[in-house]
Every structure is written in structure tokens, then in C-alpha cells.
Amino acid sequence: MHIILVSSRLTKARALTLTAAHVITGGLTMVALGFVFAVALLYMGLRHASEIRLPVIESLVLSAQQEQAHKAESFLRENLNAMAVKLGQMQAQLVRLDALGERLSALAGLKPQEFRFSEAPGRGGAISTVTPPRDLSMDELSRQLDTLSKRMENRSDDLGILESTLFDARVKRKLMPTIMPVDASWNASSFGWRLDPFTGQNAMHEGIDFLADVGTPVFAAAGGVVVFAERHYQYGNMIEIDNGNDFTTRYAHASKLLVKVGEVVRRGRKIAEVGSTGRSTGPHLHFEVRYKGTAQNPARFLQATLK
Numbered sequence: 001m002h003i004i005l006v007s008s009r010l011t012k013a014r015a016l017t018l019t020a021a022h023v024i025t026g027g028l029t030m031v032a033l034g035f036v037f038a039v040a041l042l043y044m045g046l047r048h049a050s051e052i053r054l055p056v057i058e059s060l061v062l063s064a065q066q067e068q069a070h071k072a073e074s075f076l077r078e079n080l081n082a083m084a085v086k087l088g089q090m091q092a093q094l095v096r097l098d099a100l101g102e103r104l105s106a107l108a109g110l111k112p113q114e115f116r117f118s119e120a121p122g123r124g125g126a127i128s129t130v131t132p133p134r135d136l137s138m139d140e141l142s143r144q145l146d147t148l149s150k151r152m153e154n155r156s157d158d159l160g161i162l163e164s165t166l167f168d169a170r171v172k173r174k175l176m177p178t179i180m181p182v183d184a185s186w187n188a189s190s191f192g193w194r195l196d197p198f199t200g201q202n203a204m205h206e207g208i209d210f211l212a213d214v215g216t217p218v219f220a221a222a223g224g225v226v227v228f229a230e231r232h233y234q235y236g237n238m239i240e241i242d243n244g245n246d247f248t249t250r251y252a253h254a255s256k257l258l259v260k261v262g263e264v265v266r267r268g269r270k271i272a273e274v275g276s277t278g279r280s281t282g283p284h285l286h287f288e289v290r291y292k293g294t295a296q297n298p299a300r301f302l303q304a305t306l307k
Contacts, residue, residue, distance in 0.1 A: 079138055086145045093152045100159050175243045177221035177301045179268060181251060182285045184210040191297040197281050206295035207250065207288035208302075214255050214283045216274040221249055221287070221302070223267040226259050235286065236278020239271055248293075252286035253277050 189209040196203040220241060227248070228240035235252035239259060242248050255275025259265060276283045289298045 076138075079142070083142065083145060086149060090145070090149055090152060093149070093156060097152065097156055097159065100156070104159060175222050175224060175245060175267075176247065177243065177249050177289050177298065179219070179221050180302060181221045181249075181287050182210050182212050182216060182218050182274060184212045184216075184285070187211070188284055191295075191299060198279065204295075207252075207286050208298045210285045210287065212274040212283060212285055214273070214275055216285075217270045218251050218254060218272040218274060218285055220265045220267055220269050220271050221289075222247070223265060224249070226261050226263045226265060226271075229257050229259055229261050232278060234279045236280060237272070237275060238278075241265060241271075246292045248290045250286070250288035250290070252288070253280045253284060255283075 187208045188211045189205055191208055192205060193202055194205045195201070218239075222241070222243045224241040224243035226239060227242045228238060230238070232238045232252070235250070237254040237257050238250060238252040239254070239257060240248055240250050251272055253275055254272035255277065256273040257271075258273070259271045265271060274283055274285050280286075287298055289296045289301055
């Protein structure tokens with residue numbers, strides 16, 4: 001490339017010749033100068049940023065900071081709301097567990113003061129000097145709450161099963177003939193083989209005879225459904241109660257019957273009065289316990305009250 005310089009100061013024109021090397025060198029020099037200028041400008045801006053007051057830049061920085069703070073606040077609020085919901089659920093579970101614990105205590109026959117479900121258990125201990133305590137992070141706290149919630153749900157299920165088992169056992173106990181059918185201190189004839197008072201022969205006595213005056217109240221030794229309540233040619237006025245689980249109880253020789261077939265009676269309810277009807281030599285209550293129709297020794301069931 002040829003460049004001709006013409007000037008009034010020059011006596012004659014001059015010609016310059018630019019080669020490719022000159023052009024490349026000049027271009028690189030301009031790029032280097034631009035880079036150095038940019039670096040210097042950035043350095044000066046950072047060094048004196050606190051001293052320079054540019055409203056536009058300050059507004060952009062403040063807006064960015066506010067947006068970041070708003071995002072952080074929103075994130076924290078969402079996490080706190082989620083934890084509040086989880087805590088509410090856990091409080092509801094705790095109320096159910098307290099009520100369930102009280103019911104279990106009653107079913108198990110425990111005294112209320114033995115288990116204080118509404119009070120937090122006493123806890124304590126010294127702070128370790130080897131491993132100092134530290135604050136939980138948000139994620140750690142959330143995981144702790146989730147773990148505790150699952151454990152409470154599992155405990156609730158387990159206690160529910162235990163309550164059902166204890167309730168079934170209690171119902172079965174109530175359906176078993178375990179209380180005295182009459183207020184009498186001793187029985188006239190026990191269960192087993194004996195001499196029949198009418199024939200003098202050795203005969204099987206399938207119940208227990210309790211001596212009592214006519215009109216003495218007769219109580220249901222166990223709850224159940226009345227399946228027989230009328231006169232029997234041998235037992236006289238008799239009541240038979242189906243106690244469930246293949247057990248039945250019989251109350252014979254009564255002077256008066258106070259229940260009817262189909263009635264549901266609770267354990268301890270007055271169902272008849274002592275008499276001497278049927279095949280009887282005097283006022284007494286003949287009491288039987290049968291399992292699948294086979295006579296059982298009532299003393300096995302009444303032994304707790306006979307002691």
C-alpha cells in the first residue's frame with residue numbers, strides 16, 4: 001500500500017509504503033491499548049466505587065439486593081409455613097396419643113398418676129466440651145420433623161392395635177362367668193360325682209348349689225343374651241344365658257324370673273330370685289357353666305371371688 005503525503009510545507013510530495021506487517025502491528029497495538037484502557041477503567045471503578053455516586057448504578061444495585069432479600073424471605077416463609085403445618089399435624093397426633101394412652105391405662109387397670117401423658121418427660125445432661133453444640137440447618141430441622149412425625153404415626157398405629165387387643169380381652173373377661181351369681185358364702189353341693197338326694201345313686205352333679213333364702217337376688221355371672229327363661233321339668237324356673245365364645249351359664253330352681261328370651265344382660269345384673277322349684281329339696285341356686293354344651297366346673301371361673 002502506497003500513501004502520498006502532499007503539504008504546503010513540503011517542497012515535494014512524499015510517498016510512504018505500508019506493508020502487511022505494518023498493518024498487523026498497528027492493529028495489535030490498538031487492541032492492546034484498548035485492553036489496557038479497559039482494565040485501568042475497571043480497576044479505577046472498583047477502587048473508587050464507594051466514592052462514586054451514580055444514581056443509576058445505585059438504583060440497580062439496590063433493586064438487585066431487594067429482589068435477593070425478597071427471594072430469601074419468600075423461601076424462609078415457605079419453609080416456616082411448611083414446618084408450621086407439620087407441627088400442627090404433630091400436635092394433633094400428640095393429642096390423639098395422649099387420649100389413647102389414657103384409654104390404655106384405664107383398660108390395663110393402671111392408675112392415672114403412674115403415666116402422665118400430658119406432661120413432657122424430664123430430660124437433662126451436661127454440655128459436652130469435646131463436641132460443642134451447633135445450630136440445626138433448615139434442611140436438618142425439616143428432616144428431624146419428618147422423622148418425628150413418622151415415628152408418632154407408627155406409635156399411634158401400634159398403640160391402636162394394643163388398645164384393640166386390650167379391649168377384646170376386657171370384653172372376653174366380661175363375657176366369662178367370673179362373679180358370684182348369688183350372695184352366699186358357701187355352696188351346698190360341689191361339681192362332680194355325688195349321691196343323688198332323690199335316688200341315693202351315684203350321679204354326676206353338673207353345677208354348684210348355693211344355699212340361700214327364697215327371694216335372694218340372683219345375678220348374671222357374665223354378660224350375654226338370654227336364650228332360655230321358663231320352667232324346666234327338672235331345673236324348675238331356669239335361665240340360660242349365651243355368653244359367647246361357646247360358653248353358656250344356667251341359673252336353676254328360681255322362684256321368680258326377671259328377664260325374657262332375647263334380652264341382652266350385663267354382668268352383675270339381677271336376673272332372678274332364689275327359690276325351690278323343680279327337682280329341689282329346698283331353697284338354693286343351682287349354677288352351671290357349659291362350654292360347647294359340656295358342663296364345666298364353675299369353681300374354675302369363680303375361684304377369684306370364692307377365695
